[in-house]
Amino acid sequence: MQCDQTNEMCKRRSFLAGAAGMTALAGATQTLGCKNFATASAVKQTAAIDGAGFPSGFWWGTATASYQLEGAANEDGRKPSVWDTFCRIPGKVENGDTGDIACDHYHRYEEDVKLMADLGVKHYRFSIAWPRIIPDGRGAVNEKGVDFYKRLTDCLHKNGITPHATLFHWDLPQVLQDRYGGFQNRAIVADFGAYAEAVGKRLGDRITHWMTMNEISCFAFGVGYGVGYQPPHAPGIKLASIKERSNTSHHALLAHGTACQALRATSPRTCNVGAAENFNAFVPVYETPENITAAKKAFMRDPANGSIITPLLTGRYSDTWMADFAQNAPDIRDGDMALIAQPLDSLGFNCYTGTYVRAASTPKGFETIPCFDAYPKGSMPWLNIVPESIYWGIRQITDALGRNDLPVFISENGVADGTKPNTQGEVTDIDRVMYLRQYLRNVLRAVSEGYPVVGYFPWSMMDNFEWACGYSKRFGMVYVDYATQKRVPKLSYHWYKQVIRSNSVV
């Protein structure tokens, strides 16, 4: 089976769109309280824009995630994650692929870090595999698993690259899913906190930049746990009710808050703590004041935004989300909202696509413009190419949530390609160059307008295990020949190298 437009396995973001489409269930307008955890450095940084380029000290980086590239699934004490289990259920992953070997990065990290150094990045986002650190989900720490991240981060530092670690990029220890339903159960909060503490204590001397979670709105709100359909990602739990889903994402938010506290409490050095979220960005179909207001309204009414990024950054679920969900709202205990809205030092924005909006004389005051079937896509059915979404997403953190104090970095931005090496052995992924260049121009626009944007981490450093699509989709700037594990830098890698060198869009 091919991971193409018709393959349900690869349509994961249509589930999110579906979740967004649950406005009938959800709806939502809101007023947004906002706390100010002023970290003015980002705003200051934008003052140093050099000509048409980016601020000096801008974080040029790249990104990956543990299960997608490490391999070594059974080595040095690692135990299964929900993805190891899921891959073995027939029909769940394209071609029956697994992350057992992936890019074999566990053994080849030195070669990969060299490629990063040659690319010129000074920052690298990766994730730590919980099942390597605490293989049984709770309890004993596996020092051999920790050692891998010591080796990796030492190698990064030696090459002048700052490590940015995500604690959780979807590889939940299977044992916790079996024991109590993973994120479905509030018990996850303490276990995730203990894991964060173990990591902070052991790796906090080497890592000062942290993200707690990757895309709560994706794994907990649509693709890992879902209502009314079979979710396409691990653990693939069909929940019985919307309320169960609300509680699942609520537990993930609480786990994020607990991890922020644990990292700060245990880290021996001052650290920068944030999260990586793929909130939904809404793009005015053309920029008139009416359409700009309509896009802001759409951002605020979006159910995924109202229930994930809004509480994360403002300490409250959006009023309309709470009103519309009524009996399906999560069980909120005293102190929960303060725990969720921990002060953040920065926010990672994973941006791939967006939704066009215009003003309308409807009760909501806006209407979305759907992308037609032939709309340009990045080799994935959900990936409509909407370059302005990155600018509007950044801007809506300020306009809609009032958080212009919060430094934002692009923690993921990318596109799949189907390009293979040509007869000269080159991979000329011109589609990725086109995509990244257009999005980056929009990041530059945000920078030049004074929005506090501090970095850019395209997804991904190299081709890797693409979740339900297995190895059939490639998001990398480096081509990986999985049979030989040979790495071939693509045209986009060479393009990005010039971007970094010139500190501008080329």
Ligand code: BG6
């Ligand atoms: C991001 C994830 O949302 O999307 C990545 O954080 C993932 O891990 C990327 O590789 C590509 O999307 P998909 O649909 O293949 O999961």
